[in-house]
Amino acid sequence: MATASALDAKSLVLPDPLPLDSGQVLPNVRLAYETYGELAPDKSNAILIFHALSGDQHVASLHPITGKPGWWDRMVGPGKPIDTDRFHVICVNVIGGCMGSTGPASEGPGGRPWGMRFPVITIRDMVRAQVALLDALGIARLHAVIGGSMGGMLALSLAANFPGRTERVLAIATTARHSAQNIAFHEVGRQAVMADPNWREGDYYGAGKGPEKGLAVARMAAHITYLSEAGLTDKFGRRLQDRAAKSFGFDADFQIESYLRHQGIAFSDRFDANAYLYITRAMDYFDLAEEHGGRLADAFARSTARFCLVSFDTDWLYPTAESKHVVHALNAVAAPVSFVELSAPYGHDSFLLECPPLDRVIKGFLG
Amino acid sequence: MATASALDAKSLVLPDPLPLDSGQVLPNVRLAYETYGELAPDKSNAILIFHALSGDQHVASLHPITGKPGWWDRMVGPGKPIDTDRFHVICVNVIGGCMGSTGPASEGPGGRPWGMRFPVITIRDMVRAQVALLDALGIARLHAVIGGSMGGMLALSLAANFPGRTERVLAIATTARHSAQNIAFHEVGRQAVMADPNWREGDYYGAGKGPEKGLAVARMAAHITYLSEAGLTDKFGRRLQDRAAKSFGFDADFQIESYLRHQGIAFSDRFDANAYLYITRAMDYFDLAEEHGGRLADAFARSTARFCLVSFDTDWLYPTAESKHVVHALNAVAAPVSFVELSAPYGHDSFLLECPPLDRVIKGFLG
Numbered sequence: 114m115a116t117a118s119a120l121d122a123k124s125l126v127l128p129d130p131l132p133l134d135s136g137q138v139l140p141n142v143r144l145a146y147e148t149y150g151e152l153a154p155d156k157s158n159a160i161l162i163f164h165a166l167s168g169d170q171h172v173a174s175l176h177p178i179t180g181k182p183g184w185w186d187r188m189v190g191p192g193k194p195i196d197t198d199r200f201h202v203i204c205v206n207v208i209g210g211c212m213g214s215t216g217p218a219s220e221g222p223g224g225r226p227w228g229m230r231f232p233v234i235t236i237r238d239m240v241r242a243q244v245a246l247l248d249a250l251g252i253a254r255l256h257a258v259i260g261g262s263m264g265g266m267l268a269l270s271l272a273a274n275f276p277g278r279t280e281r282v283l284a285i286a287t288t289a290r291h292s293a294q295n296i297a298f299h300e301v302g303r304q305a306v307m308a309d310p311n312w313r314e315g316d317y318y319g320a321g322k323g324p325e326k327g328l329a330v331a332r333m334a335a336h337i338t339y340l341s342e343a344g345l346t347d348k349f350g351r352r353l354q355d356r357a358a359k360s361f362g363f364d365a366d367f368q369i370e371s372y373l374r375h376q377g378i379a380f381s382d383r384f385d386a387n388a389y390l391y392i393t394r395a396m397d398y399f400d401l402a403e404e405h406g407g408r409l410a411d412a413f414a415r416s417t418a419r420f421c422l423v424s425f426d427t428d429w430l431y432p433t434a435e436s437k438h439v440v441h442a443l444n445a446v447a448a449p450v451s452f453v454e455l456s457a458p459y460g461h462d463s464f465l466l467e468c469p470p471l472d473r474v475i476k477g478f479l480g
Numbered sequence: 481m482a483t484a485s486a487l488d489a490k491s492l493v494l495p496d497p498l499p500l501d502s503g504q505v506l507p508n509v510r511l512a513y514e515t516y517g518e519l520a521p522d523k524s525n526a527i528l529i530f531h532a533l534s535g536d537q538h539v540a541s542l543h544p545i546t547g548k549p550g551w552w553d554r555m556v557g558p559g560k561p562i563d564t565d566r567f568h569v570i571c572v573n574v575i576g577g578c579m580g581s582t583g584p585a586s587e588g589p590g591g592r593p594w595g596m597r598f599p600v601i602t603i604r605d606m607v608r609a610q611v612a613l614l615d616a617l618g619i620a621r622l623h624a625v626i627g628g629s630m631g632g633m634l635a636l637s638l639a640a641n642f643p644g645r646t647e648r649v650l651a652i653a654t655t656a657r658h659s660a661q662n663i664a665f666h667e668v669g670r671q672a673v674m675a676d677p678n679w680r681e682g683d684y685y686g687a688g689k690g691p692e693k694g695l696a697v698a699r700m701a702a703h704i705t706y707l708s709e710a711g712l713t714d715k716f717g718r719r720l721q722d723r724a725a726k727s728f729g730f731d732a733d734f735q736i737e738s739y740l741r742h743q744g745i746a747f748s749d750r751f752d753a754n755a756y757l758y759i760t761r762a763m764d765y766f767d768l769a770e771e772h773g774g775r776l777a778d779a780f781a782r783s784t785a786r787f788c789l790v791s792f793d794t795d796w797l798y799p800t801a802e803s804k805h806v807v808h809a810l811n812a813v814a815a816p817v818s819f820v821e822l823s824a825p826y827g828h829d830s831f832l833l834e835c836p837p838l839d840r841v842i843k844g845f846l847g
Contacts, residue, residue: 135728136728232728233728233729233730292712292713292717292718293709293712293713293715293716293717293718293734293736294704294712294713296718296734296736296737297700297704297712297736297737297740298701298704300732300734300736300740300741301697301700301701301704301740303730304696304697304700305675308672308675308676308693308694308696308697309675310677326675327675329671329675330668330675330697333664333667334665334668334701337661337664337665337668342660342661342796345659345664346659346660346661348660349660350659350660351658351659351660351663351767359765361501361502361503361504361599361600362600363596363670363674363757363761365667367663367667367764369660369664370663370664370667373667373668374671377671390730394730397734398726400718429709429796
């Protein structure tokens with residue numbers, strides 16, 4: 114059995130083709146994942162962390178492209194809230210992604226990259242792949258699944274669709290369905306990518322330049338939704354960037370402009386544009402109630418897990434009302450659930466930032 | 481003196497070059513405008529309406545490109561809240577615009593279109609040009625200035641910078657300064673335009689195709705900010721567009737996607753991309769307090785007008801707090817001001833939509 118150091122990059126090809134919600138079947142599915150901490154001999158101490166849209170499996174290890182610490186390094190490690198001295202933590206790059214798991218940039222039929230021939234996938238498809246990985250690893254029941262944002266959608270989806278596979282479900286800053294506004298912002302991003310002539314209908318691999326500019330615009334628009342208005346005012350306000358006065362031109366006069374441009378460029382340096390299309394599409398398609406006959410409570414009817422929902426008061430992407438909606442559905446089937454709205458200034462991204470109350474909630478819930 | 485029918489398109493070249501906040505001087509400034517209703521012999525009944533970012537002078541007359549009714553047709557006309565049986569209503573295309581007033585698409589030095597050689601302008605520059613038009617028309621003092629969104633910024637700017645020129649100032653759904661989040665959304669739009677290779681550094685006039693795709697993406701992102709989350713949910717929710725099930729593709733499955741794409745394309749059919757860059761820049765530069773030594777109250781110290789501020793409870797682009805900020809500044813200089821927050825479901829765009837309480841406020845304030 115794998116007992117891994119944090120820097121031990123792993124991947125596995127699923128033994129069976131993966132059935133998809135679209136009706137298609139995805140062959141030769143490779144899943145790239147990271148693990149942290151020892152798996153107990155009885156395999157009872159595994160925690161599966163699901164990453165968000167722009168995240169990946171490098172939850173607490175250096176990112177191989179940027180060289181930066183993992184995206185939840187502050188949360189996962191020895192003695193940290195998700196304590197790798199006690200738990201065996203697994204994080205898997207989602208299918209459709211671009212960090213080693215099968216996605217649109219992977220080799221497809223005919224030996225060419227899939228590109229837009231890649232099937233449209235869903236959140237449930239992503240979960241199905243990871244459950245197949247758990248099967249391959251011989252892990253029958255997880256101690257917990259944990260995820261924020263899109264990761265929270267995967268956590269809820271696993272609870273609904275594979276109800277016996279986890280004891281605990283921790284869903285942070287998330288929703289059981291994408292709203293019209295959520296879809297709208299993603300559609301802007303997709304159109305920005307597709308408007309870039311270097312996108313070439315998704316067939317840009319090996320073509321030299323890809324749709325980096327379009328992807329950067331997509332990321333800029335999305336990034337605004339991850340931050341609160343008050344947080345932006347506090348962090349940037351109308352302060353100018355490295356200048357004493359406005360330039361009366363179109364340079365990045367304001368710090369917020371410079372920051373957003375940097376976010377856009379940095380993202381397009383590390384992320385595949387087609388993966389962005391496919392993953393945002395999966396999120397927009399997500400509606401857990403719809404999958405279960407239209408009533409969200411029915412999605413959780415067979416669940417045996419304990420749930421914990423966390424929202425942030427300044428999150429306008431997936432506001433507290435969305436978490437409460439899930440809590441009410443869980444209440445309707447008498448599922449054990451705790452819920453807390455945390456106060457944090459930085460909007461949706463608060464789950465990734467310094468927020469000691471979140472640390473305490475997570476540590477406490479994991480027992 | 482001009483007494484005009486609604487369909488009488490007018491324009492005038494200012495007799496003098498226009499000094500700009502940048503220090504540059506703009507020569508041969510043409511202003512395209514519309515008027516409605518008769519000007520009284522003593523010229524005391526003129527109302528100047530300022531249009532918003534994507535608006536123009538066709539406030540209550542057919543748009544010459546789209547053939548649609550004017551953008552405030554429901555508000556301006558005989559017997560309407562802004563009653564053209566009583567008032568002489570003037571609306572001027574802002575400089576930097578693309579509906580006949582001098583802007584980046586106009587002929588510049590060397591006989592070629594200005595393009596990005598056009599000077600960066602400010603909200604105050606736009607106002608200065610319109611005050612020069614009033615001078616040319618012999619209108620010393622307006623009955624009122626009225627504007628929503630960017631139009632409200634012009635109204636406040638006129639009150640601050642030309643304090644003797646109006647008796648009443650009606651500023652709707654607006655702000656005295658662009659916030660970091662406001663700037664952020666505009667910067668996304670500008671980057672979307674500039675990322676389009678057909679933009680050609682702004683030198684696309686006569687080049688066949690312009691940056692329509694980039695401009696459409698910019699408009700899509702902006703359009704989301706004009707609507708409330710609840711309004712989007714109410715109007716579109718997760719309803720599918722002309723299909724019974726998701727396509728598992730990248731077509732506009734959802735109504736909100738189809739709607740946004742349409743908004744983007746329709747806008748790029750009627751608006752000049754460079755004008756969009758210049759006008760958004762002017763809005764981002766807008767900070768009425770900064771212009772007046774850093775204290776907003778000082779901006780209004782010399783004003784003799786009566787003010788009315790209106791906000792909408794679901795407007796998250798320029799939320800009620802921004803209007804209150806202006807009201808407090810006016811209070812600090814004992815200026816007569818009334819303020820109302822109206823309840824309307826559709827966010828920022830509520831000022832353009834059916835909202836009977838707004839009609840009553842406007843009618844009442846005009847006396």
